[in-house]
Amino acid sequence: MKLLLRLKFLGTDFCGWQFQPNARTVQKVLTDAARELLGTDCRITGCSRTDSGVHANDFAATLECGDGVCTIPPERLPAAFAVKLPHDVSVLSATPVAADFHPRYDVLYKEYIYRILLTPVPDPFLCGRVWHYPKRLLPDAEERMNACAAALVGRQDFASFMAAGSKIEDTVRCVKYCTVRREGDLLTLQIAADGFLYNMVRIIAGTLLLAGAGKLDADGMRKIIAAKDRAAAGATAPPEGLYLNKVVYSE
Amino acid sequence: MKLLLRLKFLGTDFCGWQFQPNARTVQKVLTDAARELLGTDCRITGCSRTDSGVHANDFAATLECGDGVCTIPPERLPAAFAVKLPHDVSVLSATPVAADFHPRYDVLYKEYIYRILLTPVPDPFLCGRVWHYPKRLLPDAEERMNACAAALVGRQDFASFMAAGSKIEDTVRCVKYCTVRREGDLLTLQIAADGFLYNMVRIIAGTLLLAGAGKLDADGMRKIIAAKDRAAAGATAPPEGLYLNKVVYSE
Numbered sequence: 068m069k070l071l072l073r074l075k076f077l078g079t080d081f082c083g084w085q086f087q088p089n090a091r092t093v094q095k096v097l098t099d100a101a102r103e104l105l106g107t108d109c110r111i112t113g114c115s116r117t118d119s120g121v122h123a124n125d126f127a128a129t130l131e132c133g134d135g136v137c138t139i140p141p142e143r144l145p146a147a148f149a150v151k152l153p154h155d156v157s158v159l160s161a162t163p164v165a166a167d168f169h170p171r172y173d174v175l176y177k178e179y180i181y182r183i184l185l186t187p188v189p190d191p192f193l194c195g196r197v198w199h200y201p202k203r204l205l206p207d208a209e210e211r212m213n214a215c216a217a218a219l220v221g222r223q224d225f226a227s228f229m230a231a232g233s234k235i236e237d238t239v240r241c242v243k244y245c246t247v248r249r250e251g252d253l254l255t256l257q258i259a260a261d262g263f264l265y266n267m268v269r270i271i272a273g274t275l276l277l278a279g280a281g282k283l284d285a286d287g288m289r290k291i292i293a294a295k296d297r298a299a300a301g302a303t304a305p306p307e308g309l310y311l312n313k314v315v316y317s318e
Numbered sequence: 319m320k321l322l323l324r325l326k327f328l329g330t331d332f333c334g335w336q337f338q339p340n341a342r343t344v345q346k347v348l349t350d351a352a353r354e355l356l357g358t359d360c361r362i363t364g365c366s367r368t369d370s371g372v373h374a375n376d377f378a379a380t381l382e383c384g385d386g387v388c389t390i391p392p393e394r395l396p397a398a399f400a401v402k403l404p405h406d407v408s409v410l411s412a413t414p415v416a417a418d419f420h421p422r423y424d425v426l427y428k429e430y431i432y433r434i435l436l437t438p439v440p441d442p443f444l445c446g447r448v449w450h451y452p453k454r455l456l457p458d459a460e461e462r463m464n465a466c467a468a469a470l471v472g473r474q475d476f477a478s479f480m481a482a483g484s485k486i487e488d489t490v491r492c493v494k495y496c497t498v499r500r501e502g503d504l505l506t507l508q509i510a511a512d513g514f515l516y517n518m519v520r521i522i523a524g525t526l527l528l529a530g531a532g533k534l535d536a537d538g539m540r541k542i543i544a545a546k547d548r549a550a551a552g553a554t555a556p557p558e559g560l561y562l563n564k565v566v567y568s569e
Binding site for chain 2: 157196
């Protein structure tokens with residue numbers, strides 16, 4: 068039986084999702100807990116990699132038991148995992164899926180959010196959970212950022228928004244929506260696409276901040292996209308503001 | 319010059335506010351930072367003690383420089399403290415007050431909130447910041463809890479809601495308001511009073527949960543108050559759900 072798990076994790080103390088030698092990763096912690104719970108080696112496959120310090124409000128992964136039998140009914144798995152897992156990761160649900168389901172290749176689209184805190188002093192409750200950006204933005208930063216964000220929507224080549232050195236060749240992706248909402252001192256970027264390049268959301272966040280500071284307009288954003296050159300875009304925003312927020316599959 | 323500081327702190331890694339030998343307390347961390355910043359010993363006096371693990375969205379304290387002169391203009395102090403303080407405490411503002419102002423005795427009223435998370439599995443983002451209570455409450459828990467909470471409002475003897483062993487003799491306090499709000503799986507108790515007895519909010523939170531489980535009604539709550547006996551009330555809820563939320567002085 069193959070199960071689809073929905074997870075939530077606080078990325079601060081994880082070296083990302085993916086197995087790495089001698090590193091605390093979500094995949095490792097989850098695989099160890101599954102072995103303890105089910106008494107057999109399990110294969111856990113994620114919907115994407117995430118970087119150190121990046122969070123997930125909704126991460127999807129499949130669980131396959133070594134001997135094909137899951138001894139705990141799926142609906143009881145979240146509570147069972149809660150006993151074994153550390154406090155910074157939780158399994159929210161577990162549901163059976165078809166044997167050929169793949170948590171990465173079958174994704175229709177994913178949504179990320181990126182949170183930026185604009186207060187002069189940091190907030191103790193948001194440390195490691197937002198990008199604290201104490202510099203002043205323009206009063207109409209939200210509108211300016213949204214004008215630039217809108218230029219990103221559609222099927223386009225996002226080569227300018229991929230970390231230098233990535234080996235991916237096809238850099239065309241389809242962005243469904245990309246908006247910025249300001250609530251008090253908290254700016255939230257919300258972006259969905261059929262796929263994301265390495266560091267794409269963090270580079271977009273860093274570039275949109277230029278618009279909030281009055282240094283970029285929609286025309287400039289279109290030029291950055293057209294350049295297909297990482298050097299044309301803004302700085303890469305730090306990992307702590309980034310959350311994988313939604314993973315959508317066709318039903 | 320005496321300054322009134324407004325602070326925010328995440329209580330998880332603090333042994334409360336008050337100085338204690340060999341313990342990391344907010345008062346100590348703040349006093350050390352002030353000495354470094356101002357180059358002189360400073361006296362920092364808080365609006366109340368808090369227990370280990372208890373948080374503050376708004377804590378008030380006065381700062382008096384040893385030699386009476388504060389070398390940094392008050393409006394620049396928050397940013398200056400931000401450089402010296404650890405990530406779990408921030409100074410939000412600093413304003414001059416009269417020499418005879420006392421941050422504890424001049425309080426008109428304080429507001430606390432207590433947050434309870436009702437999900438079956440814990441939330442990684444709320445660990446240490448709510449009381450995770452996975453047992454099922456009644457569908458109308460919010461109404462039942464509010465009926466009992468209303469019985470607490472007014473000038474009354476709250477001896478039943480004081481930790482056993484406290485040496486306070488006058489246990490009469492005036493509760494201004496006490497309400498419970500449910501938003502999704504998060505229950506928030508909000509309570510204001512001219513003063514609080516030791517563990518009062520945590521005992522009230524534990525007692526109101528009995529109402530949410532159908533084990534206590536408003537009549538029962540009035541009997542608990544009348545008993546003036548700690549044993550009559552419910553269990554003491556854990557510290558991690560408690561936040562000092564507002565400290566109000568007369569202008």
